[in-house]
Amino acid sequence: GAVVSQHPSWVICKSGTSVKIECRSLDFQATTMFWYRQFPKQSLMLMATSNEGSKATYEQGVEKDKFLINHASLTLSTLTVTSAHPEDSSFYICSARKGTYEQYFGPGTRLTVT
Amino acid sequence: AQSVTQPDIHITVSEGASLELRCNYSYGATPYLFWYVQSPGQGLQLLLKYFSGDTLVQGIKGFEAEFKRSQSSFNLRKPSVHWSDAAEYFCAVDNNNDMRFGAGTRLTVKP
Numbered sequence: 001g002a003v004v005s006q007h008p009s010w011v012i013c014k015s016g017t018s019v020k021i022e023c024r025s026l027d028f029q030a031t032t033m034f035w036y037r038q039f040p041k042q043s044l045m046l047m048a049t050s051n052e053g054s055k056a057t058y059e060q061g062v063e064k065d066k067f068l069i070n071h072a073s074l075t076l077s078t079l080t081v082t083s084a085h086p087e088d089s090s091f092y093i094c095s096a097r098k099g100t101y102e103q104y105f106g107p108g109t110r111l112t113v114t
Numbered sequence: 115a116q117s118v119t120q121p122d123i124h125i126t127v128s129e130g131a132s133l134e135l136r137c138n139y140s141y142g143a144t145p146y147l148f149w150y151v152q153s154p155g156q157g158l159q160l161l162l163k164y165f166s167g168d169t170l171v172q173g174i175k176g177f178e179a180e181f182k183r184s185q186s187s188f189n190l191r192k193p194s195v196h197w198s199d200a201a202e203y204f205c206a207v208d209n210n211n212d213m214r215f216g217a218g219t220r221l222t223v224k225p
Binding site: 044046103104105 | 146150155156157158159160163165204208211213214215216217218220
């Protein structure tokens with residue numbers, strides 16, 4: 001199988017605080033993981049590519065100091081939204097690459113910033 | 115510019131009817147092609163993929179897709195839709211380890 005989990009599945013935080021989202025590949029090792037953001041009724045937008053043991057590669061327009069990504073092991077990547085604001089409220093989805101081209105997606109994390 | 119186009123934002127079909135969701139891509143070479151399905155509030159589930167070889171690929175849940183190089187298309191089909199197929203469908207292409215998604219097509223199934 002190829003199962004990817006995310007934790008938490010939903011989170012509410014106050015403006016100005018930080019929140020961490022975990023992405024785990026449960027039954028395979030992933031040297032590369034991806035973080036996407038999805039607004040309601042829209043497609044997935046790639047935020048960054050996370051490589052184990054090295055710095056993440058951010059897409060143009062994504063603030064790397066705001067969205068901190070750490071890929072500490074072959075099965076875990078974390079996304080920390082720092083100093084969250086209401087406009088950061090969104091659905092965040094991670095994926096893990098298995099093999100050369102297949103990506104398996106987590107169930108997503110709904111972030112609401114109040 | 116490289117792009118993935120799903121021309122239909124929303125499609126409604128009757129249960130039991132056939133379905134075709136369109137996907138076109140614009141890349142210099144043939145990328146790797148995928149179809150994913152997303153239920154509300156959920157992540158994405160891989161339906162099928164095309165890397166090379168037979169241009170008609172079979173996927174899960176009775177879905178199939180046909181790659182047509184001349185049309186730069188990778189349309190998703192199902193001969194008989196079930197109510198549980200109602201969801202959002204995304205076409206995706208991976209070109210040199212860079213995956214991009216279409217805007218999605220929302221499928222509504224009428225009883």
